[in-house]
Amino acid sequence: MSQETILIVDDIPQNLQILGQVLSQEGYRVAVATNGLQALDVAAKVVPDLILLDVMMPEMDGFEACRRLKKIDELVNVPVIFLTARNSTEDVVAGFEVGAVDFISKPFINVELLARVRTQVRINTLMKELEQKNKELEEKAVHDDLTGLFNHGYMFERLSYCQQLSWRYHTPLSVIMFDLDHFKQVNDTYGHQVGDTVLQKVSNVIKNAVRQVDIAGRYGGEEFMIICPETSLENTFMLAERIREEIANTLMGVEGLTVTISGGVAESHENEPVERLFNRADELLYKSKHSGRNMISC
Ligand code: GH3
Numbered sequence: 001m002s003q004e005t006i007l008i009v010d011d012i013p014q015n016l017q018i019l020g021q022v023l024s025q026e027g028y029r030v031a032v033a034t035n036g037l038q039a040l041d042v043a044a045k046v047v048p049d050l051i052l053l054d055v056m057m058p059e060m061d062g063f064e065a066c067r068r069l070k071k072i073d074e075l076v077n078v079p080v081i082f083l084t085a086r087n088s089t090e091d092v093v094a095g096f097e098v099g100a101v102d103f104i105s106k107p108f109i110n111v112e113l114l115a116r117v118r119t120q121v122r123i124n125t126l127m128k129e130l131e132q133k134n135k136e137l138e139e140k141a142v143h144d145d146l147t148g149l150f151n152h153g154y155m156f157e158r159l160s161y162c163q164q165l166s167w168r169y170h171t172p173l174s175v176i177m178f179d180l181d182h183f184k185q186v187n188d189t190y191g192h193q194v195g196d197t198v199l200q201k202v203s204n205v206i207k208n209a210v211r212q213v214d215i216a217g218r219y220g221g222e223e224f225m226i227i228c229p230e231t232s233l234e235n236t237f238m239l240a241e242r243i244r245e246e247i248a249n250t251l252m253g254v255e256g257l258t259v260t261i262s263g264g265v266a267e268s269h270e271n272e273p274v275e276r277l278f279n280r281a282d283e284l285l286y287k288s289k290h291s292g293r294n295m296i297s298c
Pocket residue numbers: 146179180181182183184185187191192193194195196199220221222289293
């Protein structure tokens with residue numbers, strides 16, 4: 001089990017010692033600070049799982065320290081429990097207002113303090129897991145499972161956005177549409193599993209060929225799309241050619257199997273609807289198909 005770190009902040013060394021002992025015995029790792037300023041410093045370094053914060057301290061009191069902690073991105077979600085001899089209703093309310101999750105009066109009862117700490121650490125752990133899951137889901141929602149490229153929905157979202165930027169800043173924007181040649185035959189001859197592997201290998205060629213700022217996606221079945229911001233038609237054509245050639249020269253993992261790809265490249269026009277730009281690239285792709293495949297048209 002991972003060991004959680006609790007930061008104890010108190011200006012009286014004896015308090016730190018007693019609290020430190022109580023928490024260590026429960027298996028927590030303990031960090032300490034003796035005033036608000038130092039607390040900010042230590043918190044930034046250790047990023048604790050919880051902070052037990054005194055209110056009355058020299059240099060910077062607990063309320064101000066908490067207010068500042070809540071403005072720091074890495075620390076905003078660290079739960080803060082005030083642990084103080086100040087226990088008027090106003091103090092308690094002020095504590096919650098600056099962002100605390102709980103308020104304990106001194107002198108405290110060990111088992112009660114530990115129960116409150118455990119509860120907040122547990123909630124915090126759940127929150128972190130949820131945040132992580134959320135991130136994973138967000139990633140999954142924009143990617144294609146088989147190839148790891150961006151998916152159809154995301155490509156169109158990004159294309160619209162890139163168009164807005166290109167119109168506003170008068171920078172070029174180009175798109176490539178690709179479609180594998182006679183891919184049905186690959187499936188029919190070698191089976192769908194080999195077909196899937198081909199799609200993955202082709203995707204890897206595309207991923208390795210594009211720049212960091214290019215956006216590569218799987219448009220559908222065996223169709224791919226690349227958005228090239230700030231790239232002229234000529235340069236985008238060269239990229240598409242490079243990818244076409246590379247794919248034609250890539251061994252697809254089965255003896256004797258190579259595949260080719262056809263493509264169409266179009267540059268965005270000002271105020272052109274996204275569908276029209278896409279259709280132009282698609283028409284050029286079909287021109288390549290009709291002209292014999294394994295070629296790029298622009
Ligand atoms: P063309 O050169 O004219 O594009 O011929 P094609 O055979 O590639 O075109 P067609 O549209 O007739 O066939 C596309 C094939 O792509 C049919 C479909 O089974 C296959 N396909 C689409 N998605 C996948 C996939 O995820 N995995 C596999 N293995 N095959 C797929």
